[in-house]
Each structure stands twice: as structure tokens, then as C-alpha cells.
Amino acid sequence: MLAKPNRVTQPHDFKAIVRRGRRFVSDTMVLYVVPTESDVSRFGFIVTKAVGGAVVRNSVRRRLRSASHDLLPTLGAGSDVVVRALPASAEAPWATLHSEIARGLGTMARRR
Template sequence: MLAKPHRITRGADYRATVRRGARFTGANTVAYVRLNRDSDVVRFGFIVSKSVGNAVVRNRVRRRLKAAAYEVLPRLQSSAAAGPGIDIVIRALPASAQVRWATLHEEVSGAADRFLRRHTTSSRETRRSVTTEGNVRP
């Protein structure tokens, strides 16, 4: 179970993450990830619409996604320890109702890994392109 500090609870935070976050699409989920400069923790949010199934199916999918997020959380926390927080919203697609937990875990973990690679690569390139005088290299 994700502790309260690791959950996105406000609608405005969901909207900001979905609208401005990087999108990582899988066969069963779509993950939106963004840096949150107002926070220093990793937070997760889940969107499971009625197209996934009835209430029982939706809750099962949401619980599986939460369990996958709980396992990915320590890796994300260690990468965000010195910087801004990370907000992740995971949208379950209708196909997610029929897949196993391991498949959902792979998609959540894969989205986190791709974001971390993109984030660390882009920050490294930015550091390389700026000289000590503040001029940009050609």
C-alpha cells in the first residue's frame, strides 16, 4: 500500500501531470511522468475508467497497479533524493483487465526506467553544453 505522502490526491495535480508530463505508452497502460518542483517526494496517481470493467474489475486493476508502483517506488526515490519530486499518473487501458500482475509491473517499471534514462541523459547533456563562464558551446 502506498503511504499518503506518495499518493496524488488533488485533481489539479492529476491534470498537470497528464497535460505536461512525458507520456509512456504500453499495451495495457499509459504512464504520464513529470518532475514536481513543489515537492521532494515521488507520488503516484491512478486512472481506471469504466471502460476497463465493472467496479470489481476496476478495483482489482487499481490494486495491481498500486502494488507495482509500491515496488518501483524505492528506485524512483533514490534517483529523486537530491532533486525535485516526481509525479506519475498511470491510466489503465481496457486490456489491463485481462493481463497478469507481472505484465502490469513490467509496464510500470519500464515507464519509470525510460523516464529516469531520459531525465538523467538530458540533464547530463545540459551540463556538458554549458561552460563555466555560462556561454553555450557551439
């Protein structure tokens, strides 16, 4: 579980990150990353009904949150990340979600 300071919770923050963020697209998700002046990195998740029913969406969100929690120490400070799950994420194993988030964050770190 991500700690409260590591979560994007406000709708206007989600909107700003999606609009201004650099985008990384994979088969199961779209990552938006915005560097910030903050000491902490934050993650937010968008899982729509296109992914599946409520049980499936919550399962996907939990798996994405777990993968993000594992990758938080490697990210460092000062980034806001929004993960938009695509319908293929419902069938993807946890290891695939983890590796795609890691690959996306690595790509964004090299672009800075």
C-alpha cells in the same frame, strides 16, 4: 499500499500531470511522468469504466498500486506519476503490469 505522501489525490494535480507529463504508452497503460522539486515521489491512478465494472476496476487499481509500491524505492525523489489503465490491463497478470511500469519509469529516467 502507498503512504499518503506518495499519492496524487487532488483533481487539479491529475490534470496538471497529464497535461505537462512526458508520456510512455504500452499495451496495458499510459504513464505520465513530471519531475518535481519535492522530496517524495507520488503516484496517481486513472481506471475508467472502459476497463470494466467496479470490481474489475478496483482489482486493476489495487494491482497497479501494489506494483507502484514495489517500484517506489527505485524511482527516487521528485517525480509525479499518473498511470492511466487501458482495457487490456483487466486481463494482464500482475507481473506484466509491474514490468510495464518499471520499463516506463526507466525510459522516463533516461530521457531526463
